[in-house]
Amino acid sequence: MLHKLQVRLPAEATDRSYDILIGTGLLDQAGLEIATRFGPRKIVVISDSHVAPLYLERLHAALKTAGHTLLQPAIMPAGEPHKTLPTLQQLAETVLQQQPDRRLLVLALGGGVVGDMAGMLAALLLRGVDYIQIPTTLLAQVDSSVGGKTGLDTPQGKNLLGAFHQPRLVLADLDLLRSLPARHWRSGFAEIVKYGLINQADFFTWCHAHGPKLLAGDAELLTSAIARSCASKAAIVAADEKESGQRALLNLGHTFGHALEAASGFGENLYHGEAVAIGCALALRFSIALGLCPASELDRYLALCAACELPTTPQLPASMVPTLLDFMSGDKKNSDGAITLILLRGIGQAFVQKGVSRQQLATFWHEVLANPSTRNAC
Amino acid sequence: MLHKLQVRLPAEATDRSYDILIGTGLLDQAGLEIATRFGPRKIVVISDSHVAPLYLERLHAALKTAGHTLLQPAIMPAGEPHKTLPTLQQLAETVLQQQPDRRLLVLALGGGVVGDMAGMLAALLLRGVDYIQIPTTLLAQVDSSVGGKTGLDTPQGKNLLGAFHQPRLVLADLDLLRSLPARHWRSGFAEIVKYGLINQADFFTWCHAHGPKLLAGDAELLTSAIARSCASKAAIVAADEKESGQRALLNLGHTFGHALEAASGFGENLYHGEAVAIGCALALRFSIALGLCPASELDRYLALCAACELPTTPQLPASMVPTLLDFMSGDKKNSDGAITLILLRGIGQAFVQKGVSRQQLATFWHEVLANPSTRNAC
Numbered sequence: 001m002l003h004k005l006q007v008r009l010p011a012e013a014t015d016r017s018y019d020i021l022i023g024t025g026l027l028d029q030a031g032l033e034i035a036t037r038f039g040p041r042k043i044v045v046i047s048d049s050h051v052a053p054l055y056l057e058r059l060h061a062a063l064k065t066a067g068h069t070l071l072q073p074a075i076m077p078a079g080e081p082h083k084t085l086p087t088l089q090q091l092a093e094t095v096l097q098q099q100p101d102r103r104l105l106v107l108a109l110g111g112g113v114v115g116d117m118a119g120m121l122a123a124l125l126l127r128g129v130d131y132i133q134i135p136t137t138l139l140a141q142v143d144s145s146v147g148g149k150t151g152l153d154t155p156q157g158k159n160l161l162g163a164f165h166q167p168r169l170v171l172a173d174l175d176l177l178r179s180l181p182a183r184h185w186r187s188g189f190a191e192i193v194k195y196g197l198i199n200q201a202d203f204f205t206w207c208h209a210h211g212p213k214l215l216a217g218d219a220e221l222l223t224s225a226i227a228r229s230c231a232s233k234a235a236i237v238a239a240d241e242k243e244s245g246q247r248a249l250l251n252l253g254h255t256f257g258h259a260l261e262a263a264s265g266f267g268e269n270l271y272h273g274e275a276v277a278i279g280c281a282l283a284l285r286f287s288i289a290l291g292l293c294p295a296s297e298l299d300r301y302l303a304l305c306a307a308c309e310l311p312t313t314p315q316l317p318a319s320m321v322p323t324l325l326d327f328m329s330g331d332k333k334n335s336d337g338a339i340t341l342i343l344l345r346g347i348g349q350a351f352v353q354k355g356v357s358r359q360q361l362a363t364f365w366h367e368v369l370a371n372p373s374t375r376n377a378c
Numbered sequence: 379m380l381h382k383l384q385v386r387l388p389a390e391a392t393d394r395s396y397d398i399l400i401g402t403g404l405l406d407q408a409g410l411e412i413a414t415r416f417g418p419r420k421i422v423v424i425s426d427s428h429v430a431p432l433y434l435e436r437l438h439a440a441l442k443t444a445g446h447t448l449l450q451p452a453i454m455p456a457g458e459p460h461k462t463l464p465t466l467q468q469l470a471e472t473v474l475q476q477q478p479d480r481r482l483l484v485l486a487l488g489g490g491v492v493g494d495m496a497g498m499l500a501a502l503l504l505r506g507v508d509y510i511q512i513p514t515t516l517l518a519q520v521d522s523s524v525g526g527k528t529g530l531d532t533p534q535g536k537n538l539l540g541a542f543h544q545p546r547l548v549l550a551d552l553d554l555l556r557s558l559p560a561r562h563w564r565s566g567f568a569e570i571v572k573y574g575l576i577n578q579a580d581f582f583t584w585c586h587a588h589g590p591k592l593l594a595g596d597a598e599l600l601t602s603a604i605a606r607s608c609a610s611k612a613a614i615v616a617a618d619e620k621e622s623g624q625r626a627l628l629n630l631g632h633t634f635g636h637a638l639e640a641a642s643g644f645g646e647n648l649y650h651g652e653a654v655a656i657g658c659a660l661a662l663r664f665s666i667a668l669g670l671c672p673a674s675e676l677d678r679y680l681a682l683c684a685a686c687e688l689p690t691t692p693q694l695p696a697s698m699v700p701t702l703l704d705f706m707s708g709d710k711k712n713s714d715g716a717i718t719l720i721l722l723r724g725i726g727q728a729f730v731q732k733g734v735s736r737q738q739l740a741t742f743w744h745e746v747l748a749n750p751s752t753r754n755a756c
Contacts (some may be wrong), residue, residue: 002401007612023380096534156474234385
């Protein structure tokens with residue numbers, strides 16, 4: 001006695017395309033930009049204890065003036081250690097106590113952590129509501145605010161829980177970057193350089209030529225770099241939203257980098273962009289060790305990093321190798337035991353390398369940690 | 379200075395159709411049914427403290443024999459009070475400690491709570507992995523295991539956090555229902571009757587004619603009823619997966635019912651199916667009060683419920699009315715303040731009624747709680 005039914009689900013036809021606006025004065029225009037696209041809405045702002053005191057009042061005023069209705073904001077403690085399910089629960093309860101409906105619009109005001117948490121909250125609230133990103137760090141403007149990856153950390157690693165949920169709009173306001181310390185600018189710049197490394201050798205050269213002036217605050221160079229980065233990411237995401245192939249290239253430097261961040265406790269010791277800068281150096285070194293990439297490409301990368309004051313060497317004792325390997329083994333891109341890495345045939349020539357063994361990586365890490373700054377250690 | 383980019387995302391083309399198998403012996407065939415469709419996989423079973431001791435060993439044996447690799451199972455405490463984010467965290471950590479990759483297959487073995495939690499876990503683990511439902515209650519076999527709604531509760535209400543994530547396969551094994559107490563059978567039967575009420579008057583008549591014999595354990599009647607219910611739900615879900623319209627009809631009896639469950643503390647006092655049975659009675663009463671439905675339709679429904687020992691009257695003091703209204707106001711289907719209900723023009727003629735005012739409902743609830751079993755109270 002067996003009945004068989006099939007549930008047939010048509011492809012989802014919803015238009016999920018969205019605009020990214022990059023410029024000055026966008027915080028004060030946010031209400032209008034939203035109203036023009038989506039009409040007057042009920043909006044809840046998600047922010048953190050660092051950013052809310054700086055910009056929340058201005059944003060609320062801009063939203064009110066444009067005719068939106070404001071819920072009480074949900075403010076989380078600042079920092080990666082709070083990118084967890086218990087924080088999500090607190091944010092969710094703050095919003096749910098105000099009895100929202102599915103027309104609610106979640107607005108993320110903050111850096112990457114706020115963006116990831118607000119996006120995940122929007123993905124789950126009432127099984128999904130719209131959200132908009134107003135990234136307030138360079139890192140978030142060129143990376144996490146675009147592409148619809150949301151997520152949070154568990155004790156087992158970074159972003160191990162999450163959802164693909166695309167924003168409806170991204171507003172990258174350059175004015176918001178002015179208050180950031182230099183270290184944050186450099187951390188964001190590391191992700192910008194990554195796009196050059198992946199598939200745009202000319203942009204890598206541009207970054208080397210203009211990096212120091214950009215980091216000194218040149219608005220025109222900054223706008224160009226953000227626009228180029230977002231366009232680069234948008235093209236890759238459009239081709240492979242759910243990371244079944246090409247999107248994994250965006251993780252260049254991230255598997256090494258995440259392991260370093262995790263081993264360092266995700267705190268002030270090592271910013272995400274710094275970990276990515278070191279991770280890209282390690283991806284180059286490992287590619288060279290495998291005979292896949294000329295050693296001169298590492299020299300070019302190290303020269304850019306020296307000019308822009310980006311770190312390239314991990315500062316950990318050799319005793320940490322097993323821990324680092326465990327973090328790398330837990331990466332989402334892996335399948336069936338072997339480790340997947342993004343490696344380089346040269347600058348602008350990243351590719352997905354599956355099947356890297358734990359043993360290969362163990363040897364590599366031991367050599368790296370014994371000779372952190374010797375570029376030909378492997 | 380304003381740059382504008384557009385991220386263009388093509389419609390998602392993934393085939394998300396899936397089979398529902400209904401029959402006997404499916405638990406022991408699970409490994410084969412999975413291997414035939416998806417090849418040998420790494421599988422983690424999610425279950426609860428009631429169900430795991432009964433069926434986990436047999437399921438594991440069946441999976442192993444068919445060549446699958448088993449992770450340590452993640453077992454949650456049984457019951458709706460545990461359908462929360464902290465439980466999700468525990469389940470996620472149990473799975474993540476075993477370093478899964480995206481080829482992991484999550485297998486839900488349990489009732490609706492386990493299915494909802496396992497589905498949500500699968501939606502979020504590594505930003506989404508496949509999952510399969512093996513529902514072990516009649517309620518779950520005819521309702522929650524089909525359709526891809528996952529979710530959990532917060533102090534503000536039921537299923538207020540969740541995701542749409544379709545299972546890859548549903549195995550409804552009738553043998554698993556044998557151990558259920560009669561009250562569970564009746565609770566499941568209430569959801570079966572709901573499909574008749576929504577849009578299949580002939581099936582409602584069938585339920586009235588065969589309900590008592592079905593509830594006494596007749597396997598043939600049971601199979602027919604489950605198959606008809608799943609087909610009915612599948613058709614509605616296929617037409618409107620994300621509940622922008624018609625899918626809301628499946629919530630017939632649920633907005634009233636959820637409020638009753640919430641007010642009763644989601645426990646042994648009132649099962650979900652019992653709340654739905656009462657909720658359907660209230661939907662009929664409210665429809666009659668609004669002059670939308672002949673009073674004789676309520677008589678037909680009450681007669682069926684009497685024959686099948688389904689409850690139809692709420693047991694709460696009038697002082698609970700504000701609490702009930704708050705729970706109804708927080709329902710996901712609402713928009714912009716007014717309440718949306720599923721009402722009936724008659725048996726088999728459900729429709730979505732937007733814009734019901736809190737005041738109308740307050741009056742209705744006061745009359746109902748003052749005269750719980752008087753069918754013409756309104």
